[in-house]
Amino acid sequence: MPIREMVAGQLEEPAVIDDGASEADSDELCEPKFKYKRILNDTIKVFEHDAASCLAVHEKFLAVGTQCGRVYIMDHLGNVLPMKSLNQHTAAVNQISIDGSGDYLISCSNDGKVIIFGLASAEYNQVLSMNRPIRSVAIANDFSKSNSGQQFATGDRTLTLHERTFFNSDKQTVLFTGKDKDGFITTISWRGPLVAFTNDTGTRVYDRTLRVLITHVVRKHDLSLRIELFPPRHCWLNDNSFVIAWANTVTVCGVRPNNNPASTNLPGKLVEIRHMFDLPDHYVAGVSYAYSDDVTASAEDNWKELVLFCVCKPAEDQAEKAVNSVNTDASPEEEEEVEKAWLPRVWLVEPIGFNDYEIISEDIIEMRDSDRLLAHHYHLLGIPIDSLYFLLGSRDMIEVRPCSADDHVDWLLKNDLHEKALAFAKLHVDELDAFSPHDVGRKLLDALIDDEHYEEAARMCPEVCGKRKDVWETYVTRFDERKKLRVLAPVLPVKVPQLEPECYEMVLKEFLAADIDGFRRLVREWSPDLYRVGGLITHALERLYRKNLDRDTHNSLLCTLGQLYTYERSYERALAIYMNLGDRAVFQLIERYRLFPMVKDRIRDLMDIDTDLAVRLLLENEESLPAGTVMRQLSKQPRLQLAYLDRLFSRNEGIEFADQAVTLYAENDPKRLLPYLRRYAEHYNIDKALETCKKKGLMEE
Template sequence: EDESEEEPKLKYERLSNGVTEILQKDAASCMTVHEKFLALGTHYGKVYLLDVQGNITQKFDVSPVKINQISLDESGEHMGVCSEDGKVQVFGLYSAEEFHETFDCPIKIIAVHPQFVRSHFKQFVTGGKKLLLYERGWMNRWKPSVLHEGEGNIRNIKWRGHLIAWANNMGVKILDMISKQRITNVPRDDISLRPDMYPCSLCWKDNLTLIIGWGNSVKICSVKERHASEMRDLPNRYVEIVFQFDTEFYVSGLAPLCDQLVILSYVKEISEKTEVECCARPRLDIVQPLPESCEEISSDALTVRGFQENECRDYHLEYSEGESLFYIISPRDVVVAKERDQDDHIDWLLEKKKYEEALMAAEISQKTIKKHKILDIGLAYINHLMEKGEYDLAARKCQKILGKNTELWEFEVYKFKEIGQLKAISPYLPRRDPVLKPLIYEMVLHEFLESDYEGFATLIKEWPGDLYNNTIIVQAVVDHLKKDPQNRTLLRTLAELYTYDQRYGRALEIYLTLRHKDVFQLIHKHNLFSSIRDKIVLLMDFDSEKAVDMLLDNEDKISIDRVVEELENRPELQHVYLHKLFKRDHHKGQRYHEKQISLYAEYDRPNLLPFLRDSTHCPLEKALEICQQRNFVEETVYLLSRMGNSRSALKMIMEELQDVDKAIEFAKEQDDGELWEDLILYSIDKPPFITGLLNNIGTHVDPILLIHRIKEGMEIPNLRDSLVKILQDYNLQILLREGCKKILVADSLSLLKKMHRTQMKGVLVDEENICESCLSPILPSDASKSFSVVVFHCRHMFHRECLPVSNTVSSVQFCNICSAKHRGPGSAVLEMKK
C-alpha cells in the first residue's frame, strides 16, 4: 500500500451472530438503534430485537410483507412498526399496551413521540399518502388528525423534542407541536430524481438543528425563535439554512459526528468490461461542513454483501448518539463503523511500519490502550531496525525499550552477536541497575579484543571493573601481547586492568615504561610510595616537575636523603630536586648546600647568586674557590664582600667587569669612605669612569674631592652635563632640606597649639577626688569654710597647705609626684581657690 496513505478515521466490522442467520434467509429493510439494543426489520415482515453484538433477544411476526420503518421512544420501552401492507402497530416491549391499525395503502414511515413512555405524550405519526397524528385521548381511545396531505407519499419522518420533520415528494416540512404550526418548507433541489428511488435522509443533530440529504445535496438547517416585532401572523419560529453543499454521489444516510458529518453515499460507475453504468461499493465519508462547500476528512469504500444489486433506497445509516457507532444497513449486510481509538491508531502505524510513532503513541496513551503493550511495540521496532541494517539505532533504542529487564537485554545481545554486531550494542549495555551476567560483558570485550584494540581500551576505561571476570580479561590481553609486545594500547589497558585488580605494582611498572600521565595519580590514589623508592630516576625522567612536587609533598614517606642517594648518578636531576627543596625551605636541605654550590655552578648558574645570598649554611671558602675556578665574577664579588674583603671585590669589579655603574652601586651598598677613595683613585685616569662618578657620586660623596683630582687638560665625555647634574643634585638637596625644615616647624607649631588648648581646658573636681599628699577628700565637708586647692595639668590634686614651699625664684610650682619622675608638660599648676 502507498506509504503516504492517510490513516482512516473509522474502523469497520460486520454485525454477525444472529444477524448472519437472519440475512441468510431474509433481507434487511430497516433498522433502528437504541443505546441498549437494536431493532431490525426484514422484507418478510419480521422484527428482531438484537443486542449490540447482533444476538437475537426477541422476535416479532408483524406482517407477511416488508417492514418499512421501526420507531423507538427514548426509553426504549415502546416500539412503532409499519409495513408495506398498510399495517401499523405501536406496542410496549415490557407492557401490554398496544395499538393496531390497517390502512388501505402502504404506510412508509412511522415515528413515536420521543417521550411516549409518559402518559401525556402518547402520540405517534404515520406517513403514507397523508401525514397522520395519533393521540390517545378519553377512554384510551386513539384519535387521528391529518397534519398534511396532497404532496405525494410521506417518505421520511424524524421527531425531536417538540419538532417533527417530514419529507414528501415536494420537499421537507417542519411542524412545531407546541403551536401546531408548520414553520418551514425546504423544497428539494433535483426534481429529476424519483423520490421513491432516491429518498430523502433526515437527521436531527440536536433539538434545533436538522440535517437534510437528498440526491447529491446536503443542507443543515437551524430552527430559530422569531423576534416578537416580526411575528404578525407568522409562526414564532423560523428555519435558516446555515450550511449547504453538494456531494459527488447520492446521499443514502446522514449522521452527526461532533461538528462534522458522516455521509453514506450511493455510488455508480462505468464498468471497465461492459462500459455500462453499474453499482459500485457504497462510501462512508466524514466531511467538515463549510458555508457553501465541505472539506473531506476521510472517505472509505465499503465492501458490503450484494452491493452490485443494491439501489440508493436499499441503504440506510443509523447511529448511536452516546457511543459514536454508525450502522450501515443494506439488504444482505449490516456493517458497524466506530471511531478509531488509540489501539487502532497504533495498529495502523505498525501496519505502515511507523514504529517510532507507534511507540510514542503507546507511551502517551499507556493508561488507555488495552490491546498493545509498549514493550511489544518496542521489541518489534528493534527487530525492524535490525532487518533494515540500522544496527546502531536499534542498539540505542534498546536502552529505552528494554529498561531494567535483564533477560530481554541478554536475549537481544545474543541476537546482535548472531549477526556480528556486538560492537553496535556495546556503548548502550547497562552498567548499573541492572547489571547483566559477566559472560555478556566478556563476550563483548573479546569481540573488541579480536578486531579493535582502541575500542577495547575505551570499554575497559568506561566500564566498572566488577562487570566482568578481570582475571579472564587480563589473561586474554596477555595472550595478545605475546603477539605484539610493544603495543602501547594493550599495555595501557593491561595497566588499567591491573589497577582494577589492585595489582598496583605491575600497573606502575607499565605506566612508567609507557611514561603515562596517570602514573602520579596512581601513586597518590593508592599510596604506592614504597613501590617507587627505586624508581625515582624513572619518574624524574618522565616528568621532573611533577615528580619533585610529589616527592617533596611526601617527605614523610620518602626521605630527602633517600631521594638524593637515588639521584647520585644523575646530578642534573639531583640539582632539580635540591633546588626546589631550597625554594620551599632554606634550612631543610642544609647538609647538601655545599653540594648544591657545584650543582648550581654546573647546571644553573643564574640561580647560583640568589642561592649564595639566601643560604646561611653554605661554606663561603668552598663557594669562593668554585667561583674563582670558573671565573664567576659576580658571584666572586659577592663572596668577597660577604667575607669582608670589599676592596678586593671592588677591584675585581673595576678590573674584570670594567663596569663603573656596578662599582658605584657596590660602593653605595657598602657605604665605606675608603671604598669611595679607592674608586676615585682607580677612576682618575679613566675619563669614562670619571663621567660615571660625576653622574652618581653627588648624593654620597662631596664631588669636590673628585673634581680637584682631575688633571688639567683631560678630556672627559659629557663633562658639562655631569657638572650641571651635580649642581642640580645639590640644589635638590638644598630644597629638600628647606622643605623638611618647614614641615618640622609647622608640625612643632601645630603640636604646641594643641598642647596649649589642652592645658587651657578645665578640670573637674568633686567629692570623690582626694589630696595626693594627705589622701583626704580634696573638698571640705563644710562648704562654707574657705579652702585652697592646687590642681596640676597631670590631674594630680593637692591642698595648698599640703604642698611644700618652693625655694625657686619663680613662683611656678610643679606636681611632686610627676616631678619625682621627670619634669614635663602637665606638671604645671592650675590653682583653684574659694
C-alpha cells in the same frame, strides 16, 4: 469538493476492498477513520431466507424489518432476542421507530397494519389496521410514560398523529394532507415538539407546540429520481438541527425562533438552511454524524462531520464496460473498476460554507449482492454519542466504529511511522488499551535497528528502556548482533539499573577489537564492579600479543592493562607497565595505594619520568628513603641530584650536602652558584668552594 483523504477502513471480516485512492495518490499515506465488523450470529440464518427492508437502532438493541413482514429484535452482535420478534405483517416492513427508553417500537407496512410492540411490557401493545398502505411511522420519545398519551405518527398521503385517549381508544389528528402531486410520505422523524416528514415535493416540519407547519424544504434534485428508488433519510443532529439526505442532495437545517412573528406573518419558529450541497456522482442511502465531545461546544455544535452511506451513479458506459469485461480480455484493473462501481461507500464529510464540502475519508464497502442493489436497499443508522453505526444491505449488516487511539497507533506502526506512534502514545496513555508508550517505543527501537539507524536507536534507548533491566539487556544483545555496541555504550546505564556483567563485557570486548582508545576511556569511566576484571585482562593480553598494533595503540592498550591490573590489585604489574611506558600515572598509583616501598630502588627511573613529581614523592617518603640514599641512587645523574637538593634546601633541609651542592651548581647551573654561595655561606667549606670555582673558571663570581 476538496478531498482531504481517501482511505481504507479496517475490518475483522473482509468488507472494505479499496480506499478510493487513485494511483496518483498511492504515495500519500491516508489513514482510515473507521473500522468495520460484519455482524454475523443469527443474521446469517435470517438473511439466508429473507431480505432486510428497514432498520432502527437503539443503544440497547437493533430492529431489522424484512421483505417478508418480520421484525427481528437483535442485540448489537446480531443475536436475535428470544420471544422479541414480530411476525404480524404480511408485506414488507416500511419503517420502524423506537421510543427513547427502548421499551416500545412501532412498525408499518404496505399491508395497512401499524404494530406497537413492547419489549419490557405489553401494556401499550397495539395492532392498528389502517386499511391503506402505511409508508412511514414515528413513535414519541416518551411513549412508555404512563401520562404521555402514547403518541405516534403515521404517514401515507397524510400525516396523522395518534394518541391514546382516557378510554384507551385511538384518537387521530390529521396534521397534514397532501395533494396528488405530493405523493406519499415515506419518511417521518420526531424530535421533541418537531415532526419532520418527507414526500415527493419536499420535507416539512410540524411544530406540535405551535400546532403549525413551520417550513417546507423543497426538493432540489431531478424529479426523475423517484422517491421509491431514492428514499429520503433524516437525521437529527440535536433538538434544533437536522439533516435531509435525499438522492444526490444533502441539506442541513436549523430551527430558530422567529422574534417578530406578527410583523413577518410567519410562525413563531423558522427553519433556515445552513448547508445544501450536491453529490455529483453519488446517491445517499443513509446519513448520520460524528459526535463532538468538545466540552466547550454548545448544544448546537455537537457535530462537525457527517457520515454518509452512498452508492455511485451508474456511468453511461458502465453497462458497456461490464459487458466488455466479460467478453474481452480486460485487464485486472478494468475488471476491478467495473466491480467497484457497484459497491457502496462510507464517506466522512465536513460541510464548508453553504454549498460545498470536504471528503475527509472514503471507504468502499463490499456487501452481499451489491451488484444488484440500489440506494433504497441500503440503510445507515447510528448512535453517534456512542460512536457506533450500522450499515444494512438486503442480506448483510456491518458494524462501523471510528478508529480508536489503539487503531491510530496500530496504523502508524504498520506504516512505519514509529516516532509519531510513540509521540501519540505518550500524549494519549489513558485512551490506549492495546498499546502502551513502552510497547510502541520498543517497536520503534526494533524498526530503527532493522533499518540500521543505530545512532537514533541508541538515542531512544534511555527513554524506552527506562529502568527496566531486562529490556536494556535485550537491546544490548540486539546491538551486539549488529556489532554496534560502541554506539550504545554512551547511554548504557551503570547504576539504575545495573546490568549483568556480561553486558558490559560485551561492550568492552567490542571496543577492544575495534577501538583501543574507546576501550581505554570506558575502563577509566566504568567502575570495575560492573564486569569481571580478570577475564577482561585475558582478552586484553590476547589483543596485545597479536602484534598488529601501531606503537601509539600498543602503548594505549598497555596503559589500559595497567589500569585493569590496578583494579585487580596486581600493583606490581601495574607499576611495571607504567614505569616501562614512562607514564606519569605511576605517581598517582604510588600515592593512592602507598606503593613507595615497591619503587624506592627505582628513584632514577621515577626522576626520568617527571622530576618534580619524583622529588615530591621522595620528600613525602623521606622516612622510608633518607636523602643520602637518594643522592647515592642519583650519583650518575647530577642534574637530578641538583633538582632534589633544590627541593631539600627550599624546606631548610639537606645542609649536609652543602659542599656537594657547590660542585653540582658549578657544573650544571653556574648562574645559580653565586646566589647559593651567598645564601648558605655558613654551611659550606669556603676553601673547597674557592677551589671548585677556580677549576671551573668561575672566580669572577
